[in-house]
Amino acid sequence: MPFEQAGQSFPGSAFYYVIDDQDLPEASPWFTAPPRDHTALDGETPQPIALPPAHALAGMNNPVDFNRALTCLTQAIYYEAASEPDAGQRAVAQVVLNRLAHPAYPKTVCDVVYQGSERATGCQFTFTCDGALARKPVAWFWRRAELVAQAALKGAIYAPVGLATHYHTFAVHPVWADSLNFLDQIGAHRFYALAGPAGAAGTFRFVHSRPEPLPGPHPQLALQTAAYSLAEDPVALERRYAAAPAPANPSPRYTEDVLRHGGDSAYRAQSLPASEAIRPEYRNSGQWIAQPH
Numbered sequence: 001m002p003f004e005q006a007g008q009s010f011p012g013s014a015f016y017y018v019i020d021d022q023d024l025p026e027a028s029p030w031f032t033a034p035p036r037d038h039t040a041l042d043g044e045t046p047q048p049i050a051l052p053p054a055h056a057l058a059g060m061n062n063p064v065d066f067n068r069a070l071t072c073l074t075q076a077i078y079y080e081a082a083s084e085p086d087a088g089q090r091a092v093a094q095v096v097l098n099r100l101a102h103p104a105y106p107k108t109v110c111d112v113v114y115q116g117s118e119r120a121t122g123c124q125f126t127f128t129c130d131g132a133l134a135r136k137p138v139a140w141f142w143r144r145a146e147l148v149a150q151a152a153l154k155g156a157i158y159a160p161v162g163l164a165t166h167y168h169t170f171a172v173h174p175v176w177a178d179s180l181n182f183l184d185q186i187g188a189h190r191f192y193a194l195a196g197p198a199g200a201a202g203t204f205r206f207v208h209s210r211p212e213p214l215p216g217p218h219p220q221l222a223l224q225t226a227a228y229s230l231a232e233d234p235v236a237l238e239r240r241y242a243a244a245p246a247p248a249n250p251s252p253r254y255t256e257d258v259l260r261h262g263g264d265s266a267y268r269a270q271s272l273p274a275s276e277a278i279r280p281e282y283r284n285s286g287q288w289i290a291q292p293h
Helices: 013-017 063-081 086-101 109-113 139-153 234-243 256-260 263-267
Strands: 166-169 181-186 189-193
Touching (some): 063 086, 063 109, 063 139, 086 109, 086 139, 086 166, 086 181, 256 263
Antiparallel strands (some): 166 189, 181 189
């Protein structure tokens, strides 16, 4: 089997060769283990609401940008979820594109994936700063991740994670996990959406509008002066959006002719007839002539 050959495996690759459940003999009742409810690990339950849908990414028309974005998104899927089922890989891809669509995050796929990689710690996707990129990808698993990335960039949407922008494995519990909306667990990750206005559907804009940089980590030239962006603290991001004042509608501008006829007051319906001015024979209009039986 491929995972038994030198250079064709990595920890967890044998997962794909496990016998399917339907081929296993039925377990004895006394030996059946109770099902694990992973949603109870952190005292969280999925949101009992309809998730706002993501949208297909538009504007990815340049073949150079597409190929660079494809490489970066494939890297994210491969190094974050190579040993996961298709659902887990598609969920990771959707998170990357959701971040691209959010105004607080970078505006290219590669910059989203490699955000924070100029620092030894603080990268948004761990594989970009923990040395994982030094591991040569396994061709079969890379191609599998590439197909998922290609579909996502061409408009495929993974609805189960909605507008999720964060996830983590079961091995950790980030400080922000209790402040975000937990959506669901898919594969080996737990997915979250920003709460409040920061995570509202109207905040996202799924349009690719900037040239993609070359795939790869950012140079660590300014390591000591690298500043943290607001997007790297999701709790602060939620608070910033919640504290933002509601946009005020601009006052209408009327022409001189409209102003001579009353301006804004002409549109306020201030001279509608009162109910007492209705003629008696019409006052019961709209009511039953007799109660129906």
